[in-house]
Amino acid sequence: MSDYSYQDCLEASYRVNWRIEEVLGPRKFDPAKRWMPSALSAAPAIGCLSEAEKIKLSHVEMGAYAHLFGYVEEFIAPLITGRAKAHGEGEAFEALANFVGEEVKHMHLFRRLRRRVDGQLGFSLKLLDGEQEVTRYVLAKNPGAVLLLTACIEWFTQLHYLTAIREDSGLDVLTKNVFRAHWLEESQHAKMDHLETLRAFSAMEAPERDRAVGDLIELVAAVDGLLQKQSAYDVENLSAYLGRLFSRAEAEEIYREELKVKRWTFIASGVSHPNFVALFTQVTTPPQRERVQLALAS
Numbered sequence: 001m002s003d004y005s006y007q008d009c010l011e012a013s014y015r016v017n018w019r020i021e022e023v024l025g026p027r028k029f030d031p032a033k034r035w036m037p038s039a040l041s042a043a044p045a046i047g048c049l050s051e052a053e054k055i056k057l058s059h060v061e062m063g064a065y066a067h068l069f070g071y072v073e074e075f076i077a078p079l080i081t082g083r084a085k086a087h088g089e090g091e092a093f094e095a096l097a098n099f100v101g102e103e104v105k106h107m108h109l110f111r112r113l114r115r116r117v118d119g120q121l122g123f124s125l126k127l128l129d130g131e132q133e134v135t136r137y138v139l140a141k142n143p144g145a146v147l148l149l150t151a152c153i154e155w156f157t158q159l160h161y162l163t164a165i166r167e168d169s170g171l172d173v174l175t176k177n178v179f180r181a182h183w184l185e186e187s188q189h190a191k192m193d194h195l196e197t198l199r200a201f202s203a204m205e206a207p208e209r210d211r212a213v214g215d216l217i218e219l220v221a222a223v224d225g226l227l228q229k230q231s232a233y234d235v236e237n238l239s240a241y242l243g244r245l246f247s248r249a250e251a252e253e254i255y256r257e258e259l260k261v262k263r264w265t266f267i268a269s270g271v272s273h274p275n276f277v278a279l280f281t282q283v284t285t286p287p288q289r290e291r292v293q294l295a296l297a298s
């Protein structure tokens, strides 16, 4: 059982709804400030960059962060469209259809934010491509697994804003505006993911639940592969931005710390979120949870 309801989510969504223009407007990032919060940036852990270079690393990281959010929302929108259609009509259909509309708006918000980063940096950042291929790969997996991955993402979105972005006094104001707005709407998404995940698992027999857990492990491994690729791009992007070549040791250090913080940001902060843990515990058995823990550890 859950305290969440589709009707409450829809009403809350109408109360907080915003337009892209209100959030972005003509505002620019302040080049003298950090664009990524310290808690989600590799900068504090890197020894080979000066303080000024660390600020620039946070600019490159913001481009990747905004891109990765837009990237995952490419599969969340069609996933939730399918869930809405399955309800047919009524409160759940209306709340989920509205969820899809918000997610499409977020995709546009993040595309525009990425363009703003590129515009201010003066060149196009190297970012992951193949969104459509990844969307097809993800949506071919067991729906329970895809919903769990989605719930994980939407819960870590909450955590990032509340614990890393909101209280960071040295952070750029545009970053704060954008991720505050995103958090406001994502709060309802996370609750609806929870409801939909419970619904999907309640319709499954034991062998299918086991397949869902296997698929979730594959999805998390695929996310990790994407993070490795983007971390390598971040090193190239920073080198281009600073206009200097890194030594092998410097490049390795930046890559290692970048991957570490991206793994925390896009995987660990979600799977350890108490609300995700509660959901995951509800739909899995102790041996299944052990399987996932072993996979995460490796």
Ligand SMILES: [Fe+2]
Binding pocket: 073, 102, 103, 106, 182, 186
């Ligand atoms: Fe979103």
Ligand SMILES: [Fe+2]
Binding pocket: 076, 103, 154, 186, 189
């Ligand atoms: Fe969302």
